[in-house]
Amino acid sequence: MRAATADRYGSPDVITVGEIDRPSVGPDDVLVAVRAAAVNPYDWHMLTGTPLFVRAVSGLRRPKQKVLGVDVAGVVEAVGADVTDLGAGDEVFGGAVGAFAEYAVAKEDRLVRKPANITFEEAAAVTVAALTAVQGLRDHGTVERGQHVLVNGAAGGVGTYAVQLAEYFGAEVTAVCSTRNVDMVRDLGADHVVDYTSDDFTVDREYDVILDNIGNRNIAQLKRCLAPTGTYVVIGGPKGRVLGPATQMIKAIAGFKIGSRRAVSFTAQRSRSDLELFRELLENGELRTVIDTVYPLEDAAEALRHLETGHARGKIVVIP
Structure with a gap:
């Protein structure tokens, strides 16, 4: 073969x-x-x-x-x-x-x-992208109906599923992407879209859960936009030979140790029950x-x- x-x-x-x-x-x-x-x-x-x-x-x-x-x-x-x-x-x-x-x-x-x-x-x-999105939101972000969720990197593989799944869980969804992807991300179900080329999602806003696929903001900026009891779920980060994306994860977990806010990093786990959930949502047109x-x-x-x-x-x- x-x-x-x-x-x-x-x-x-x-x-x-x-x-x-x-x-x-x-x-x-x-x-x-x-x-x-x-x-x-x-x-x-x-x-x-x-x-x-x-x-x-x-x-x-x-x-x-x-x-x-x-x-x-x-x-x-x-x-x-x-x-x-x-x-x-x-x-x-x-x-x-x-x-x-x-x-x-x-x-x-x-x-x-x-x-x-x-x-x-x-x-x-x-599989990998949707498992990462659903487990990040549901299991680690513990998202609840009515909460405000931010997806940073909403136009990528994980992000496009995360926007839809956050909406499925009943959250108010803010998506961050570039200008060319604004309409696409809104069409996926985002309630609000932030064009990072002209706006800053960390200013004058507050989120209960941040799902971060990019890891391009410092901890001080993230703290000011995360609710007092909010959760920062970090998935992505900068490339690097030694630590790579783990750099942002380490900084976040250390930076959020004080207070009620928390930072979480994880690796998605294989789950047939989650795959069955995706199958059902895909079949019903609730996920694409x-x-x-x-x-x-x-x-x-x-x-x-x-x-x-x-x-x-x-x-x-x-x-x-």
């Missing part, structure tokens, strides 16, 4: 596309014929090996997992002997190992059936995917370069 692989850490230039063996199927595995795979910041960190602490998991000198991609949508090709809920021919989406390929393997509890009313590209984009660009597998390196710019509108997708 054809796959996009990286045998060493580096820029997208180290990615090659070629023939490798099809993955084997264990007793509790599902083999998926990939129709689409999403590009995530996770893939960039695994590709570059930065920040350096990720190598404790991904491999000290070289990547342990050479095929990139963890978000998949496709058709079940085969299942292991212990798989009971899914079968050959089922259309599915969820998390997999090595999704930038013609075939990928996933555990049964990381996949759910794809709604018939959305494309494989739309389904592939969901925004896709920036779809690249063929041969251009996987270009897809990662696009992600590197930090200005993708919604999600970037690769198709084999």
Whole structure:
């Protein structure tokens, strides 16, 4: 099968596309014929090996997992002997190992059936971004109906889902984005949109929950716009070889230690129940995917370069 692989850490230039063996199927595995795979910041960190602490998991000198991609949508090709809920021919989406390929393997509890009313590209984009959004808002931000939620970086992969999910939870939503994305973000359900090129969301405003995908404001600025009992949920931050996005997370957690305000950082956890929630919302039209660009597998390196710019509108997708 054809796959996009990286045998060493580096820029997208180290990615090659070629023939490798099809993955084997264990007793509790599902083999998926990939129709689409999403590009995530996770893939960039695994590709570059930065920040350096990720190598404790991904491999000290070289990547342990050479095929990139963890978000998949496709058709079940085969299942292991212990798989009971899914079968050959089922259309599915969820998390997999090595999704930038013609075939990928996933555990049964990381996949759910794809709604018939959305494309494989739309389904592939969901998992990591929507899990991050829902768990950031519901589990860590503990958002409640009627609260005022701010989404910084509302036009990106996580942000586009976060705007919709915050609205689903009954919050009043303020979204921060650039001029070109104002109409799109408003169409997703934002009650208020702040164009960061001409306005400052930290001035004369107060929020109960801030979901920050960018990490581009200092702690003093964030404190002045966070309600006295508010929660700052930090997901993104500046790139860096040693700490990377963790820099903003460390500053925030240290900076909010005094008083009732709190800062939270987390890594999204795989959850089949959350995937089932997304399936239901997608099926009902209450959640939708925004896709920036779809690249063929041969251009996987270009897809990662696009992600590197930090200005993708919604999600970037690769198709084999």
